[in-house]
Every structure is written in C-alpha cells, then in structure tokens.
Amino acid sequence: MSGTKKAGGGVAGALSGWFLPAWPAARLGVLRFALGAYVLQDLVRVRRPVLALSGTDPAQWDPVGVTTWIDGPLSADAWAFTHDATIVVGVLFTLGLFWRVTAPLFAAFLLFVWTYRVSWQMIYHVHHLAMLHVLVMACAPAAAAVSLDATFGRRWRWLTSQPGGRGDSWHYGWPVRLLCIVTTLSYLMAGIAKLQIGGLDWAAGSNLLDQVAYDGIYKHVLAPDSEQPGDLIGFAYRHSWIMFPLAMGSLVLESLAPIALVHRRVGQLWSVATMGMHWGIHLFMNLVFPYPISGMAFLSFFPVEKLVPRRWHGESELEAGESAA
Amino acid sequence: MKASPPMGAPATPPRFDLARVRAWAVIVVTCLAVLSPLVPELRGRNDDSFPLSWFPMFAKTRPDFERPVYVVGRSPDGKSMKIDVKWWTTGGFNQGRNMLTKTVAAGPDELDYFCAKLAKQVTKKRGRRWGAVEQVAIVRGKFDRARFFGEGKHEPLDEKTLYSCHVPR
Numbered sequence: 408m409s410g411t412k413k414a415g416g417g418v419a420g421a422l423s424g425w426f427l428p429a430w431p432a433a434r435l436g437v438l439r440f441a442l443g444a445y446v447l448q449d450l451v452r453v454r455r456p457v458l459a460l461s462g463t464d465p466a467q468w469d470p471v472g473v474t475t476w477i478d479g480p481l482s483a484d485a486w487a488f489t490h491d492a493t494i495v496v497g498v499l500f501t502l503g504l505f506w507r508v509t510a511p512l513f514a515a516f517l518l519f520v521w522t523y524r525v526s527w528q529m530i531y532h533v534h535h536l537a538m539l540h541v542l543v544m545a546c547a548p549a550a551a552a553v554s555l556d557a558t559f560g561r562r563w564r565w566l567t568s569q570p571g572g573r574g575d576s577w578h579y580g581w582p583v584r585l586l587c588i589v590t591t592l593s594y595l596m597a598g599i600a601k602l603q604i605g606g607l608d609w610a611a612g613s614n615l616l617d618q619v620a621y622d623g624i625y626k627h628v629l630a631p632d633s634e635q636p637g638d639l640i641g642f643a644y645r646h647s648w649i650m651f652p653l654a655m656g657s658l659v660l661e662s663l664a665p666i667a668l669v670h671r672r673v674g675q676l677w678s679v680a681t682m683g684m685h686w687g688i689h690l691f692m693n694l695v696f697p698y699p700i701s702g703m704a705f706l707s708f709f710p711v712e713k714l715v716p717r718r719w720h721g722e723s724e725l726e727a728g729e730s731a732a
Numbered sequence: 733m734k735a736s737p738p739m740g741a742p743a744t745p746p747r748f749d750l751a752r753v754r755a756w757a758v759i760v761v762t763c764l765a766v767l768s769p770l771v772p773e774l775r776g777r778n779d780d781s782f783p784l785s786w787f788p789m790f791a792k793t794r795p796d797f798e799r800p801v802y803v804v805g806r807s808p809d810g811k812s813m814k815i816d817v818k819w820w821t822t823g824g825f826n827q828g829r830n831m832l833t834k835t836v837a838a839g840p841d842e843l844d845y846f847c848a849k850l851a852k853q854v855t856k857k858r859g860r861r862w863g864a865v866e867q868v869a870i871v872r873g874k875f876d877r878a879r880f881f882g883e884g885k886h887e888p889l890d891e892k893t894l895y896s897c898h899v900p901r
Contacts, residue, residue, distance in 0.1 A: 426759055427752070456822035463821060466842065467831050472782045522782045527823050528830035530780050538783035539766065546758045581755045585762060592766045597787035599770065604791040617794040620877035627886060628802040628873060629832075630825035632816040636881075644882035 430580035433712035433720040436503065436553030438583065441711070442540055443501025445703045446517065449534075450494050457524060461486045467527050473519055474526040486523070493520045503554020505566040514545035537698045539589050547582030553719050574720070586707035587674060591664040594681065598661030610658050612650025616643055619691050626693070637691045653687060660684055667708065678705030798875045801832050801894065805854055805865035813865065819853055820846070836870065836894055843870060847897040854899045869896040 450457075461483035468480050481489065493516040499509040518541075521534045550556040550567065560567035601609045608614070623636030643649055660681050667677035685700040698704045712720060768774045769786035780788065803815040817828025835846045851868045873888035880886060 427755060459822040463823070464831075464846075466838070467821075467834065469778070471776055471778055471780075472784075475777070518783065524823070525782050527821070527827055528834055529823065529827035530778065530782055530785070531824065531826065532785060532787055532789060535783045535785050535787075539762070542783070543758070543762060546754075577755075578751065581759065585759055588759075589762060589766055592763065593787070596766070596769065596785070600786050600788045601791040604788065605793060609791065614793060615790065617877060618790045618792075620881050621794050621798055624798045624875050624877065624880055625800050625829060626825060627880075628800050628814055628875075629817050629829050631814045633818050634825050640881045641884065644878060 426581060426584055427577035428580035428584060429575045429577050430583055431575050431712050431720055432548075432552035432557075432579040433715060434710065435547065435549045435579045435582055436551065436557070436719075437711040437715055438586065438706055439503060439544055439549040440501055440553055441703060441706055442537070442544060443497060443513075445698065445701070446537060446541065447494065447497045447501060449697070450490070450497060450520070454490065454494075458483075458487050458490060460524070460527065463527055469528050470526045471530060472522045474522045481523070489516065489523075490520055493517055503550030503556050504560075505563065506548070506550035506554070506556050507566055510545040510549065514541050517541055533696055533698070536590060536593050536704055539593070540586055540704075543582055543585050543589060548578055549582060551579065553715055557719075583707050587668060590704060590707065591667050591677075594661045594664035598658060598664065601658060602662065610651070610655045612647070612652075612654035615654040615657070616647060616650045619643065622692050622694065635693055637689075637693045639691050643691065653691075656680075657684055671708070674708040678702075678708045681705065794877075797889070798877060799872055800829070800875070801836055801870065801872050803832070803850060804869050804871055805862065805899075806867040806869055806896075807864035808866055809864070811864075812869075813861065815850060815868070819850055832870070840895070843895040844897065846870075847895055851897050851899045855901060866899055866901075867896050868899060870894045 461480070463480070465480050470477070480486075493513070496509055496513040496516055499505060500513040518538060521538055525531055525534075550560075554560075556567035605614050619637065619640055623640045626634040626636050660677065664677065664681075667674040682699060682702050682705060685696050689695050689700060765784060769776075769781070769784050772779075775781060775786060776784075780786070803819075804812040805815055806812045817825045817832075821828040821831055832846075835842045847868050847870060854862055854865050854868060857863075870893070872892050872894055874890040875888055879889075
C-alpha cells in the first residue's frame with residue numbers, strides 16, 4: 408500500500424513498517440463513515456422484519472456466539488429497544504462523535520443485534536466481515552478526521568478521538584492495514600473450507616453447479632413468492648463447461664486472497680475481481696452479499712481520503728513539525 | 733496510554749509506546765480470532781458461529797437427489813399451492829427452511845401446532861385461489877437437479893406427505 412514508511416532497520420523494522428504504516432487519518436475517517444453508513448442502512452432497511460423476530464416461536468431459538476450468554480429470546484420491547492438503541496449509537500459512530508464512548512458501545516450493541524438475528528436456526532454469512540470491520544474500527548482512533556470530534560471535539564478531549572493529530576501517522580495506518588488483513592483472511596477461510604471439504608475436485612465446477620441448483624430448488628419450493636432461483640442456472644446446466652472457470656476463479660480468489668496484501672495495485676485488482684465474483688453469485692443464485700457486492704468490503708484497499716475535501720484531512724505530522732520549527 | 737500522536741513527532745512509532753503495544757495486540761488477537769475456526773473445536777456448538785466463521789457454504793457435496801421439506805395448501809380438485817416461508821418467519825428463506833426441518837424433527841406435537849397456525853392463516857387469505865384450499869400439508873419432495881434446471885421439469889419425482897391438517901372454515 409502507498410505511504411508505507413519503514414520504522415528502523417531489520418526484520419522487526421520492516422514488520423513494523425508494514426503492519427503500522429503511516430497513512431492519513433482521513434482515510435480511516437472516510438472508512439469509518441462509509442462502514443457506519445452501510446451498517447445503518449442495513450439496520451433501518453430491515454428494521455420491521457427484524458423486530459418481528461420477537462413473534463417467532465421460542466422453540467426455534469438457537470443461540471450462537473454472544474447470545475449463548477442469555478437465557479432465551481428477549482421480550483418484544485427489550486429487543487426493539489436494543490435494536491433501536493443500536494441505530495442511535497450507530498449514528499454517533501458514523502458521524503464520529505464522542506468516539507471513545509460511542510465506538511465500543513456501537514460495536515457491542517451491533518455484535519449483539521446481528522448475533523441475535525442469526526440465532527434462529529440459520530447463521531447467515533452476510534454480516535460476518537462487516538462485523539469484524541466494526542470491531543477493528545472500534546479499537547482504533549477512527550474519528551480523528553472526517554468527524555464531528557475533529558470539528559467540535561476540542562472541549563471534550565476525554566470523550567473524543569485524537570482531534571489533535573490528523574495527518575499521516577501509524578496510529579491511523581494500522582487499523583486500515585488490519586481491515587485489509589481481516590478481509591483477505593475471511594476469503595482465505597472460505598477457500599480453505601472448499602479445499603478441506605471438496606478437495607481440488609471442487610475446482611472442476613460440478614460441485615458448485617450442484618450447490619447453485621440445490622439453492623434454486625429450495626427457493627422454488629419454499630419461497631415461491633419471495634425468492635426466485637437464479638436466471639442462469641438452466642443455462643449452466645445446458646453449458647456445464649462454464650462452471651470450471653467460475654469455480655476455479657472463485658477458488659483462486661479465495662485461497663490466494665492474502666496475495667492482495669503484497670502490493671497496493673494487487674490489492675485493488677483482487678478487490679475488483681472479488682466484487683465481480685459476488686456479482687456472479689448474484690446472477691447465478693439470486694443471492695446478494697451486500698457488503699462485498701457494493702464494494703464496501705474492499706474500500707480499505709483504496710486511497711478513499713481522496714473522496715473528501717483536502718481541508719478535512721488535517722495537517723500532516725511533517726507539516727506540523729515544520730510549522731512548529 | 734498515549735492517546736494521540738504529538739504534533740511534530742516522526743510518522744514512525746518510537747520503540748516503546750503503550751499505544752504501539754496496544755495496536756500490535758489488536759492485530760495479533762484479531763488475526764488469531766479470524767483464523768480460529770480452522771480448529772474444529774473452536775467453531776462453536778453449531779459448527780459455525782458469528783462473527784467468526786469458516787464459511788463452509790457452497791463447499792459440501794450434494795446428494796444425488798434433493799429432498800426438501802416444504803408446505804403446500806391443497807384444494808379438493810387435487811391442486812396444490814406452495815406456501816411461502818414468509819408465512820412462518822421474517823428471517824429469510826434459509827432460516828424458514830431450517831425452522832421447518834427442526835419442526836419436522838421435533839415430532840407430531842410441534843407439527844400439529846405449526847400446521848394449525850398456517851391453516852388459520854389460510855382462512856385469512858382473500859381470493860378464490862386460497863378460498864378453495866381445504867388442507868395444509870407438510871411434504872417432502874424428491875427432485876433431480878439436472879431434470880429440474882436442464883429440462884425445466886419442476887414437478888417432484890416423488891412427494892410424501894409428512895403431516896397434514898384441515899383448514900378451519
């Protein structure tokens with residue numbers, strides 16, 4: 408990635424320079440805003456059906472992760488309060504206000520809400536990566552720029568996130584690097600699962616075609632009004648050769664995902680290709696993973712600070728040093 | 733803990749800095765956590781969890797035939813209409829599928845409760861289509877994937893009724 412500066416010499420210095428690169432606070436700030444906005448739209452968009460979960464037969468309760476710590480489903484009021492409180496704290500997270508309090512609070516609320524949503528007999532894999540990104544972001548000074556803390560927070564320093572330094576610094580580089588690492592590791596895990604279960608034969612494509620058709624048949628019989636099998640499944644059965652490059656491509660993108668970390672351009676190329684894979688999944692299975700398909704999952708691979716006016720970036724440490732001298 | 737990089741400080745971290753140690757700790761813990769589902773014992777009680785997962789979807793080998801459990805409404809003339817998962821869950825079709833499978837596995841009492849609930853919903857539906865439905869049935873179909881998509885033949889090879897109940901009119 409660009410802007411990486413090595414700290415000292417030797418392996419330790421090289422590692423430190425790579426894991427803790429000096430990148431602008433504005434990049435982390437833009438990523439925080441984008442991630443917060445993405446999560447908020449999800450929470451608001453599906454609010455009504457999600458709140459209706461409280462009407463589900465309690466016998467279907469099947470807790471996972473943090474929801475195993477509670478005795479059973481919440482009451483309708485408690486669930487609605489928790490969900491809506493998450494939206495409120497999410498607004499503060501997105502705007503970067505009182506970061507030291509709102510960031511961990513939002514991460515905790517969201518972890519509970521999204522876990523609660525998948526605690527009813529089905530663990531959807533839609534929010535795993537976005538949740539990990541929120542958890543990383545909550546551990547970082549992500550409201551030092553492009554935030555209300557940076558603009559108005561000087562009076563309440565103990566509540567805010569480093570409104571003093573907004574330039575390039577390792578303080579703002581490591582969280583972005585970690586977002587990239589988490590993204591690639593998640594895809595690596597999916598690749599390993601395919602190799603572990605299906606072996607290299609998975610790349611032949613017949614298993615993938617079976618999976619696509621299985622999903623289509625279940626949609627046909629179980630969700631005739633609300634879901635449709637993908638339009639291209641019939642085409643794939645008539646031209647099954649097409650599944651080999653698709654399966655091989657998916658396996659390569661997933662299993663070799665960490666290669667995206669070696670260079671900025673490779674990371675961007677991998678991001679675009681992986682987003683394309685998700686569009687392919689959408690076309691074949693009518694299945695949408697909104698976080699990657701929208702490109703939001705891959706923003707950390709790009710210099711997104713260029714999207715906001717220069718005056719929001721704050722002065723760089725070099726400039727600050729020069730002005731101090 | 734050092735809260736912010738001081739103005740004019742070098743962009744690279746000093747050797748001993750609590751904020752730096754904290755950054756390293758978050759990096760190491762996060763990476764280990766994301767990779768932890770590689771160990772089967774750490775995958776959670778459902779062999780999967782949230783927000784950590786080994787993303788096993790699309791990986792497993794499918795059997796020769798698909799045998800989904802689904803719900804139909806039947807009218808006296810022998811016609812049947814599939815009942816959408818939205819009738820019993822707001823959580824999406826995969827969640828609805830697993831709920832139905834669990835209900836079937838739970839036995840007749842659960843099935844009776846589930847079926848009666850759907851039958852009651854049929855009575856609230858307007859229109860001739862649903863007005864003719866006299867029975868709700870939970871069935872297991874047998875489908876051949878290639879036949880279904882390659883030849884476009886969507887009817888099941890076989891359909892077995894697991895449980896049925898009458899619509900109270």
